[in-house]
Amino acid sequence: MPTAPETRSVGIPCGYFDAGTCRSCTWLPLDLPTQLERKQSAVATALAAHVGPGAWEPPHPSRPSGFRNKAKLVVGGRRGAVTLGILDGDGLGVDLRDCPIHDPVIADAIPRLAAAIDELGLTPYDVARRTGELKHLLLTVSPDGELMARFVLRSEGQLRRLEAAVPDLLAAVPGLRVVTANLQPAHAAILEGEQERVLSDADHLPMRLPSAALRLGPRSFFQTNTAVAAELYRTATEWATATAPSSLWDLYCGVGGFALHAAVAPARPARVLGIELSPEAIEAARATAAGLGAEAEVRFVAADAATATAEHGRPDVLVVNPPRRGIGAALTTWIEDVAVPHVVYSSCNPTTLARDVAELPSYRVERARLFDMFPHTAHAEVLVHLART
Template sequence: MQCDYFDAHQCRSCALMGVSYAVQLADKQRHCAAMLSAVAPEVSWLDAFASPESGFRNKAKLVVGGEQGAVTLGILDASGRGVDLRDCGLYEPGLHELVPRLADLVDELGLEPYDVPSRRGELKHLIVTHSPAGAVMLRFVVRSQKQLALLRSRLTVVRERVPEAAVVSVNLQPEHKAVLEGDTELVLTDAHVLPMEVNGITLGLRPNSFFQTNTVVAAGLYRQAQQWFSSVQPRQVLDLYCGVGGFALHAAVLGDGGPAEVVGIEVSPEAVASAEHTAEALRAHRRGMPPTTFRVGDATDVAALDLLEAGSLVVVNPPRRGIGSDLAGWLEVSGAAHVVYSSCNVESLARDLALLPTYTARSARLFDMFPQTRHHEVMVLLERVGSQQHSAATESRS
């Protein structure tokens, strides 16, 4: 991938820019395998799931800088001034073409960029999510409600300039610190949900819902998990840190041989509302779908919920810090025959696997969510030692 911004030292976020993609992928695979070698000596590594080298990001987190009528969209430099990256090659088609139009829109509306050094101004960020169907969620992150009335009154202009914007909202972030968004979200459009189709399942994203930034690789991640679900045929699937329900819903649509019950736990009420929205839509069109429920809660408190049946499968997709000793301890004494662990940090994954001695890592796969960087996603299928549910079919069907 060629990037003029990188070559000009305007943006160095993509630390592996200039390294051939084949080398990037091989290096990540070697690093992850080495990190897990001591705690998962018998694991079988599947071929890495590659991403497009460029044009893969479905989400743009754009810092607004510059001056009123001459804004920059991109990042801040070391002095806190805006660096314009509106032609960044990471954004997928559709989103890439939209970013320059958003800069023009901000200028046309007369929105005042927030100036970090002087702590003056209003508009801090634009957060844009692009769906495979071409629809967009557009979020204006502002310092206060001063420009809320302006945005409400000019919503028609926003929709005319960005006709693909299905959801438009204002997020209030009043603090002067490196925080992308605040707790208060005000949706300006009638629609509150962005449809995001993945493997034939239309996930409903709300403004504060988390979704992987690489749709192609996320789809591959969910397909792999679904194959593992099918191969071990659990009685129940419990999806912790479930977000908008990607793993849980892929289990729920398996049909014959799928689980009899699916439960998702997530701390974000917005994400749970999104997951419930999708599950309700699926029930209307899929007969025989098992009971599928989502609950607001902290995944680390799941032991108190007494949800798990013997012979079940637990999915964990934690933040970078991993699941930690409490949740690992609960898994150790639970009835879960299998665990699918999806991790964005192989170091914390290795620590957690060491806390799960009654499980054996059977299969693992690298998913390259973030080309041009050293970041990675690794998913591992764990089986409880002595479980009678595992068979050689696990690998052959993966």
């Protein structure tokens, strides 16, 4: 992907970028139309061997600010005066609580939660000294303006203090619904640990999209840009159901976004199967499916999507939404061997997408579309529809 010159912010006003405090949004020197044009050109070049110019549909843009439904904030500073943002080169906290890409509900919640952390006396983790407790504050907002707040702690040392403060936190932060403590004891650049304790009565965040309301657990994956994600689901559902398939599989399904949208589509398949490694995500997907009242038969299985396919036959349409590493050789070989008629592939990494498509020589890309899930950066979300030749 091309890089942008390090000048002043143009995409949106950002004092942090202009001051050199934070350069995470590397493309801020470019206005949004130019960003989208360059991003489209870059992904078209990366996929040129497989996607002809006529297959590209118009890219779907994002709003320039207030689009991010997640905040992953490093806790720094000192007890009673925390910073929420990132760490500098010396491991010291840099406060970014006014970051303009955060959803307005998150932007309103951050200073309230900072004040609450100070009042509670929670001790920020000091990377250099390996002391302290609170490492990260992870926030997620739903389309309804409800919030999930996850406090990542080094140990249980201040857990009781946090747990006792939950009623006050819920009262102080409008929309706060879910509060959890995540334990991450390792001195490593790891965002969260394996152990999560729900401290509030509510244990999930409803993500009500136009066609389905998903259930987001504390450690469940959801796209960072809700409005763009809704269009991604809509487009994938349209492409996947265009041939009136009898069966559809959603691999790496997470909380079931693609599968559940397909299950309630006007041209829905009779049978829908979602496969995901995370048992928590599968439990959430099953709970959502139970409340949909869908006419389709909908099942979710907790298994490795790359290896579980042989147990379930073959779908008419396969939807895949893998991590950045792509689907890999085992799955592309299976797709070729069983001759799946249609594959809809959602990718956040055009490089591994191009590699995987190259390993599917019996398929042609009929349609492709860029979704600007991550404005002001070179990152791209791409959806392609492959048909068996």
